[in-house]
Amino acid sequence: MNTADLGLPVDVPSTALFTDHYELTMLQAALAGGTADRRSVFEVFTRRLPEGRRYGVVAGTGRVLDAVENFRFDADVLGFLREQRVVDDRTLEWLSGYRFSGDVWGYPEGEVYFPGSPVLRVEGSFAECVLLETVILSILNHDSAIAAAASRMSSAAGDRPLIEMGARRTHELAAVAASRAAYVGGFASTSDLAAGFRYGIPTVGTSAHAFTLLHDSERDAFRAQVKSLGGGTTLLVDTYDVAEAVRTAVEVAGPELGAVRIDSGDLLLVAHRVRQQLDELGATRTKIVVTSDLDEYAIASLAAAPVDAYGVGTQLVTGSGHPTSSMVYKLVARADSADPKAPLTPVAKRSSSGKTSVGGRKWAARRVDEHGTAQAEVVGTGPVPQELADRQLLVKLVEDGRVLSREPLDVVRDRHATARANLPLSATQLSRGEPVLPTEYV
Amino acid sequence: MNTADLGLPVDVPSTALFTDHYELTMLQAALAGGTADRRSVFEVFTRRLPEGRRYGVVAGTGRVLDAVENFRFDADVLGFLREQRVVDDRTLEWLSGYRFSGDVWGYPEGEVYFPGSPVLRVEGSFAECVLLETVILSILNHDSAIAAAASRMSSAAGDRPLIEMGARRTHELAAVAASRAAYVGGFASTSDLAAGFRYGIPTVGTSAHAFTLLHDSERDAFRAQVKSLGGGTTLLVDTYDVAEAVRTAVEVAGPELGAVRIDSGDLLLVAHRVRQQLDELGATRTKIVVTSDLDEYAIASLAAAPVDAYGVGTQLVTGSGHPTSSMVYKLVARADSADPKAPLTPVAKRSSSGKTSVGGRKWAARRVDEHGTAQAEVVGTGPVPQELADRQLLVKLVEDGRVLSREPLDVVRDRHATARANLPLSATQLSRGEPVLPTEYV
Numbered sequence: 001m002n003t004a005d006l007g008l009p010v011d012v013p014s015t016a017l018f019t020d021h022y023e024l025t026m027l028q029a030a031l032a033g034g035t036a037d038r039r040s041v042f043e044v045f046t047r048r049l050p051e052g053r054r055y056g057v058v059a060g061t062g063r064v065l066d067a068v069e070n071f072r073f074d075a076d077v078l079g080f081l082r083e084q085r086v087v088d089d090r091t092l093e094w095l096s097g098y099r100f101s102g103d104v105w106g107y108p109e110g111e112v113y114f115p116g117s118p119v120l121r122v123e124g125s126f127a128e129c130v131l132l133e134t135v136i137l138s139i140l141n142h143d144s145a146i147a148a149a150a151s152r153m154s155s156a157a158g159d160r161p162l163i164e165m166g167a168r169r170t171h172e173l174a175a176v177a178a179s180r181a182a183y184v185g186g187f188a189s190t191s192d193l194a195a196g197f198r199y200g201i202p203t204v205g206t207s208a209h210a211f212t213l214l215h216d217s218e219r220d221a222f223r224a225q226v227k228s229l230g231g232g233t234t235l236l237v238d239t240y241d242v243a244e245a246v247r248t249a250v251e252v253a254g255p256e257l258g259a260v261r262i263d264s265g266d267l268l269l270v271a272h273r274v275r276q277q278l279d280e281l282g283a284t285r286t287k288i289v290v291t292s293d294l295d296e297y298a299i300a301s302l303a304a305a306p307v308d309a310y311g312v313g314t315q316l317v318t319g320s321g322h323p324t325s326s327m328v329y330k331l332v333a334r335a336d337s338a339d340p341k342a343p344l345t346p347v348a349k350r351s352s353s354g355k356t357s358v359g360g361r362k363w364a365a366r367r368v369d370e371h372g373t374a375q376a377e378v379v380g381t382g383p384v385p386q387e388l389a390d391r392q393l394l395v396k397l398v399e400d401g402r403v404l405s406r407e408p409l410d411v412v413r414d415r416h417a418t419a420r421a422n423l424p425l426s427a428t429q430l431s432r433g434e435p436v437l438p439t440e441y442v
Numbered sequence: 443m444n445t446a447d448l449g450l451p452v453d454v455p456s457t458a459l460f461t462d463h464y465e466l467t468m469l470q471a472a473l474a475g476g477t478a479d480r481r482s483v484f485e486v487f488t489r490r491l492p493e494g495r496r497y498g499v500v501a502g503t504g505r506v507l508d509a510v511e512n513f514r515f516d517a518d519v520l521g522f523l524r525e526q527r528v529v530d531d532r533t534l535e536w537l538s539g540y541r542f543s544g545d546v547w548g549y550p551e552g553e554v555y556f557p558g559s560p561v562l563r564v565e566g567s568f569a570e571c572v573l574l575e576t577v578i579l580s581i582l583n584h585d586s587a588i589a590a591a592a593s594r595m596s597s598a599a600g601d602r603p604l605i606e607m608g609a610r611r612t613h614e615l616a617a618v619a620a621s622r623a624a625y626v627g628g629f630a631s632t633s634d635l636a637a638g639f640r641y642g643i644p645t646v647g648t649s650a651h652a653f654t655l656l657h658d659s660e661r662d663a664f665r666a667q668v669k670s671l672g673g674g675t676t677l678l679v680d681t682y683d684v685a686e687a688v689r690t691a692v693e694v695a696g697p698e699l700g701a702v703r704i705d706s707g708d709l710l711l712v713a714h715r716v717r718q719q720l721d722e723l724g725a726t727r728t729k730i731v732v733t734s735d736l737d738e739y740a741i742a743s744l745a746a747a748p749v750d751a752y753g754v755g756t757q758l759v760t761g762s763g764h765p766t767s768s769m770v771y772k773l774v775a776r777a778d779s780a781d782p783k784a785p786l787t788p789v790a791k792r793s794s795s796g797k798t799s800v801g802g803r804k805w806a807a808r809r810v811d812e813h814g815t816a817q818a819e820v821v822g823t824g825p826v827p828q829e830l831a832d833r834q835l836l837v838k839l840v841e842d843g844r845v846l847s848r849e850p851l852d853v854v855r856d857r858h859a860t861a862r863a864n865l866p867l868s869a870t871q872l873s874r875g876e877p878v879l880p881t882e883y884v
Contacts, residue, residue, distance in 0.1 A: 020609060022648050023647075025648050025649065025671055026650065026652070086645065139613075141610060168462070168575070168579035169584075170584055172457070173616065192460075203528065205467060208464055208572075214477050215475075228475065240792055314766060334655070
């Protein structure tokens, strides 16, 4: 199907083109050379966490399943590849029937991960697996980066809700995925209507400075907003003078005013002053929402301030200093043929460069102490030790090309909260440190 | 139109939902209060460049025009907004007929910008303009950040071509926009097939380590690749031992081998060794492509190395440390009614917070010296001084809701090269500094 009539800012007819050119040329050469159908195992992992981070968060798995299912080469795509001579006719013919028919295993979405954790494993023929590299990495690298930042922020915020409001700071569709990942990481809601539409995440928002400036006075603006949206609305009080605005807000809305929002200034100081003023005006239940370039450190620094909710934008959608994860998709084992009984040979790059990896099809398990607190990420290629058998992390997501199940986002969000809670307490320290669990290879 | 049948990883039926919840609640309150049709002027600008950067690059304008044109509320979207009670019935009714009917002015895409430059100006009723805030900022903030990084990299690379290969490090659709922005900033090609499909950017790529590991020997892999893709292909030589791989590569492909790629190690050292080895083997015209976490500094450090092309991934798509621009969309002037003759009143936030802005509908011009080198970014609200009349930067992009013209990407790319070349030479110093032009308000 051609999506040009959709008029989206970016028209791409299927997920099949979210692919690097070299995946297709490798496919062509492998088809010609007779190696394309060798049974292969690819794994997604990261060699290290972003500097100073103590754990990673797997996010995007649900989107990966959608992408794998919709990875098809239709007439438009094939026409483009033919016209641009990306690959030869034999390869185009092969692509026209493409449908992933292998298996995918992975860490359940929302789980935490560490260096070397095999967060996703893709098994099938070399040809069918190699093509999925780019789109799988795009999704996991982006979504996991946002979820990791979100997790740190939600940990810092404690019981206070976090609102994701970063759509304007990132690509318009990356923003939708970022809202999703933020929700996985513990955010409560989003400003992004597309995220509400696509993923059912609660959307919130009331007004910006432009609304106040549109009116002849701040009082007129507040009146118009309260009249239309009700006294439970959130009034933005920092367009002119905060103290005056708070007074006007309570006069206009009454002491039942829902909330005020502060978007600038020294938030710690201003929040205290505004709380005191609201209380003096009898608006003791009016909440205070703060928004202004917040990150996990700013959130933590406001822990003792009378703040009821945080809105986070830029730092969330840019991963708070780490906008991407460094996950890679590597061939770790392959057979000499398509025969399912042919033995798998572990393979790995081994140049003297630091970019080496561990070959072999891996299992992973998390060892815990007697209190259930995680002690180590254990990764191995041989048989799984008895005591770790029921602690294994990889679950089957796709079998013979069929997606086995899809999870509601709330299940994923709860899983992340549980996984984080089971880490040693120092996992949620914001200060830089080593990964909170060691990775042991057995 | 419902796009669910497309099966895209993200289904959004039009650009209208790339919008923050509060734009719609502001609209509702303004409609109810009778201020929605006040003639308004919104401007996009940034208060500062990312720290140490000397100029910004306007990118994404073409995508903004598409987004504005396709900003419509169809039945699915309206149904969602009704069901979620985002706004009331009157507002839904108004939205159902929405079509932007105002004017848009902007810096031509590819132009450079500085703090305070009014890179885009949107004029119309408050209601029709306020809704566009989020999607316009999403596009410009993302694309301009990538283009700025690309521009620094292409400046550092000089005549050597740059290949964009960061798709796997960012959201799958952000990657397509990033390829486009990289091309604007001076990149030559991309690995991303979707960017080739959507924007006609040349795509390139040959093989990854997985292809070598698939085979029983490196020689087998090289043979298969050369046989299928021809001797002009690029062989990846760092899977095992680089020197051995280079020897094998020339043996297999002959001295007419197109190129070798090095993806790890000390690139400066390895490139020199490989060049010497290639020359000794008679492969004097075989090129060397390097790829491995390159940024503008690494590219500059390889200026004296025998490198023929650079592949750049992570650092490009993450804006080389600055993944977003800090552009804002602010109401700067408005009338008391819809009357086109009603005078515009400049407006601006003025709380004591540092987030203040300059009110009024602005023009901008770049003052140049007698050699044509830029001297200052001049921004004003009154009449344009005679000597700057033909140096004005804003051009009309949309008139009465109609997009006036669309530009081929090559025109945009050339414009950026010219604009950068006309800046003082210190603009292209990679070291941190102040904006290379001062912004003067008159």
